[in-house]
Amino acid sequence: MIPFSRLIDALVFMPSRNGKLRLLGQYFATTQDPDRGWALAALTGNLDLPTAKPAMIRELARTRVDADLLGWSYDYVGDFAETIALIWPPKPTNRAPPTLGEVVADITGAKRSETPAIVEAWLDACSADQRFALLKLITGGMRIGVSARMAKTALAEWAGKDVNEIEEVWHGLEPPYAELFEWLEGTGERPDPDHHAAFRPLMLANPLEAADIAALNAADYRAEWKWDGIRVQLVGKARELGTFERRIYSRSGDEVTRVFPEIVGLMNFDAVLDGEMLVLRDGEVMPFNELQQRLNRKIVTAKMLSQYPAFVRLYDILADNGEDLRRLSFDERRARLEAWYARMHPDRMDLSPMVPFTDWAELTAMREASRENGIEGLMLKRGDSTYVPGRPKGPWFKWKRGALTLDCVMMYAQRGHGKRSSFYSDYTFGCWRPAEQGGLELVPVGKAYSGFTDEELLRIDRWVRAHTTNRFGPVREVEQELVMELAFDSVHPSTRHKSGVAMRFPRVHRIRWDKPANEADHLETLEKLIVS
Amino acid sequence: MPIAHQKPESWVRVTPQGLYVEPGQFFIDPTRPVERAVVTHGHADHARPGNKHVLATPGTLAIMRTRYGDGIGATQALDYNAPIQVNGVRLWLAPAGHVLGSAQAVVEWQGCRVVVSGDYKRRFDPTCAPFEVVPCDVFVTEATFGLPVFHHPPDSGEIDKVLRSLTLFPERAHLIGVYALGKCQRVIALLRRSGYDQPIYIHGALAALCALYQQLGVELGDLRLASEASKDELRGQIVLSPPAASADRWSRRLPDPITAVASGWMRVRQRARQRGVELPLVISDHADWDELLQTIDGVAASEIWVTHGREEALIHAAGLMGKRARALALVGYEDDED
Numbered sequence A: 001m002i003p004f005s006r007l008i009d010a011l012v013f014m015p016s017r018n019g020k021l022r023l024l025g026q027y028f029a030t031t032q033d034p035d036r037g038w039a040l041a042a043l044t045g046n047l048d049l050p051t052a053k054p055a056m057i058r059e060l061a062r063t064r065v066d067a068d069l070l071g072w073s074y075d076y077v078g079d080f081a082e083t084i085a086l087i088w089p090p091k092p093t094n095r096a097p098p099t100l101g102e103v104v105a106d107i108t109g110a111k112r113s114e115t116p117a118i119v120e121a122w123l124d125a126c127s128a129d130q131r132f133a134l135l136k137l138i139t140g141g142m143r144i145g146v147s148a149r150m151a152k153t154a155l156a157e158w159a160g161k162d163v164n165e166i167e168e169v170w171h172g173l174e175p176p177y178a179e180l181f182e183w184l185e186g187t188g189e190r191p192d193p194d195h196h197a198a199f200r201p202l203m204l205a206n207p208l209e210a211a212d213i214a215a216l217n218a219a220d221y222r223a224e225w226k227w228d229g230i231r232v233q234l235v236g237k238a239r240e241l242g243t244f245e246r247r248i249y250s251r252s253g254d255e256v257t258r259v260f261p262e263i264v265g266l267m268n269f270d271a272v273l274d275g276e277m278l279v280l281r282d283g284e285v286m287p288f289n290e291l292q293q294r295l296n297r298k299i300v301t302a303k304m305l306s307q308y309p310a311f312v313r314l315y316d317i318l319a320d321n322g323e324d325l326r327r328l329s330f331d332e333r334r335a336r337l338e339a340w341y342a343r344m345h346p347d348r349m350d351l352s353p354m355v356p357f358t359d360w361a362e363l364t365a366m367r368e369a370s371r372e373n374g375i376e377g378l379m380l381k382r383g384d385s386t387y388v389p390g391r392p393k394g395p396w397f398k399w400k401r402g403a404l405t406l407d408c409v410m411m412y413a414q415r416g417h418g419k420r421s422s423f424y425s426d427y428t429f430g431c432w433r434p435a436e437q438g439g440l441e442l443v444p445v446g447k448a449y450s451g452f453t454d455e456e457l458l459r460i461d462r463w464v465r466a467h468t469t470n471r472f473g474p475v476r477e478v479e480q481e482l483v484m485e486l487a488f489d490s491v492h493p494s495t496r497h498k499s500g501v502a503m504r505f506p507r508v509h510r511i512r513w514d515k516p517a518n519e520a521d522h523l524e525t526l527e528k529l530i531v532s
Numbered sequence B: 001m002p003i004a005h006q007k008p009e010s011w012v013r014v015t016p017q018g019l020y021v022e023p024g025q026f027f028i029d030p031t032r033p034v035e036r037a038v039v040t041h042g043h044a045d046h047a048r049p050g051n052k053h054v055l056a057t058p059g060t061l062a063i064m065r066t067r068y069g070d071g072i073g074a075t076q077a078l079d080y081n082a083p084i085q086v087n088g089v090r091l092w093l094a095p096a097g098h099v100l101g102s103a104q105a106v107v108e109w110q111g112c113r114v115v116v117s118g119d120y121k122r123r124f125d126p127t128c129a130p131f132e133v134v135p136c137d138v139f140v141t142e143a144t145f146g147l148p149v150f151h152h153p154p155d156s157g158e159i160d161k162v163l164r165s166l167t168l169f170p171e172r173a174h175l176i177g178v179y180a181l182g183k184c185q186r187v188i189a190l191l192r193r194s195g196y197d198q199p200i201y202i203h204g205a206l207a208a209l210c211a212l213y214q215q216l217g218v219e220l221g222d223l224r225l226a227s228e229a230s231k232d233e234l235r236g237q238i239v240l241s242p243p244a245a246s247a248d249r250w251s252r253r254l255p256d257p258i259t260a261v262a263s264g265w266m267r268v269r270q271r272a273r274q275r276g277v278e279l280p281l282v283i284s285d286h287a288d289w290d291e292l293l294q295t296i297d298g299v300a301a302s303e304i305w306v307t308h309g310r311e312e313a314l315i316h317a318a319g320l321m322g323k324r325a326r327a328l329a330l331v332g333y334e335d336d337e338d
């Protein structure tokens, strides 16, 4: 528990991603099995100890601490595990803090009625920091700013492997991952993922700049629409007696199987497919925020299934009946995909159509003309490209539709994080609308914290400090004078924003030091850009 | 001496100016200017300028003079444990262990003894005299850390955190946010006692009080102004500044600083994280929960009055110990001064 609690403590306060990776790598390098494996399970959300729940811990605390004092303390601290960790009055003991291996073994081996006494003895043996780590570990839900992906990335960096190699074997593994560590340390075989419906790390595209196009030979590339949903991978694996193991992964390799039961139910195939999850109504792709409704919910209700019906538009096929197709060219895989589709004809799925073109001018015109719903732009893929995980330079490009822009006025500024914490670098912008009392007022329409250079940031920061009219904690309200041109991908209706609209991916495009605030855009203009 | 018939609250009263010892005609730590003030210690919320007449320890008076110049009024220095009579009230000062010069004000009248402890702590501090337990009838206490989640760990472990981090990040400046009076000098003294003999760099706002402590015999070693050092010189060095400066433009002169804050509040992770602290140091000049209870028990007072902080929990706990306890609801004392 000692190394693990040191790790947790250091992670909680480490602001930078690189620093976190370094701490995790250090931990994996210096900690024994099985402890590091259980820690990895906890960090990736794969540790489940059903008998140690917060309610049991609370009962335990009540036996040592006055209920009112416990209540006030929880109100002040706000985090359950931390409150108990800090408030626990330990009884003297000569026991050492348990190792992670002991914690898992003892809890899984105990009857429900025996668990409280076991945990009580551990709490006595631990320091406050160790109690915090212990409670986070056994009650689940670490929430310490480390994603599963980050834990795997740290593992990869420590072992000198590509994170995709780890993703590839990951779904066949069980905690405490002895095989995995053996492989990473070079003392064991690579675990075989094909026993399971494993995730294949995705191939991603680089953004295409207009200036690059001239250098590309149009005949080498195939074009298809870039759909505005979430990229998913459907994996079906044949089991005995005609059953299938079925999983849906997001592009980061997180499982989203349970979010889309209507799709899972149709996956009676042994194949790995790459596609875009969309909400489709009467054959039409709905705006992204409708899909968002599905992603935000933990429980899928019948109402959501009918209101936001999911659909997969297929881009690629990576495996077919156990045959790995990733070494084939894009053209060959496309032919296999079309053949597969013709054979299977699954409901709620179709093929993303190819967009034929002869030269770049033609394609450029098509891209500009496409303000259609659900299309973010174009994808360009070399016909001879094999399926390479990661973001290789050259074979695939995404060519997004030109961004929309609008002149907005800065209303609030907030300090940034990490290296930017001494700068006002996060801004809230507004557009004009008629005020109730007559005249015009600014209404916030979006936030942006990127798109400017360090020198510009310095200058904006100085401006913010000199033009502050009000402060609320870390936020400064500023004089309504500074205009910036914001770029964004699209606009959607939103009930969460006072203005009734939300921009997708807003960023600062240009700082208009020259422009008077009263010449900035009106909300009306923004509303007209809503895609419906 | 006659037996006390009067209830203590009839002669030590809460007024808009602060706690008033009526028969003695003086206030203790008044929050507004008064005729006669007894000041427990030099923190700005306890020691304010503008009183006509101030009585305090020589250390506290020196601090007030450094901060306010001549604005502190006529002064009367009183050493620890040297009783005097003020209009028939017996008054003396006992060490409070909070900051240099800090004292508990002990007042006795008609056989009843009230101890106004000001701010205090119970653990060792190389920069001031340790707290003395004065048995009394009424103990007036702060409750800054009046919740059972506050246990300040040993200082040595916190200082070790800084030294460990220096070896882990030798290219980064280590910026420690500290209050100018007390915490600053204590952290420096603790670093020195742990064997750290490099120059320590300080923000200009800390210089005057550090110089005063040194004058009064507290060893702080080689202190330099951070503003006079180049960015390169500050790599791998310890820099102290008031807490507010760490997130401000001032800190840009530092090479890739790690921000630390030395405060009892750092015990609660969320609180430390909200302030953007990377290296929280739980070092406090106030009693933690155990010290509060230990003190309430030690002074054996039948009545506990709580001045400021998280009163409700402490009053509740004192009640469980069989004490009569109540909140004075004094305004004007800051929670965050630490």
Ligand SMILES: [Zn+2]
Pocket: B041, B043, B046, B098, B119, B337, B338
């Ligand atoms: Zn104080």
Ligand SMILES: [Zn+2]
Pocket: B043, B045, B046, B118, B119, B142, B333, B334, B337
């Ligand atoms: Zn105070």
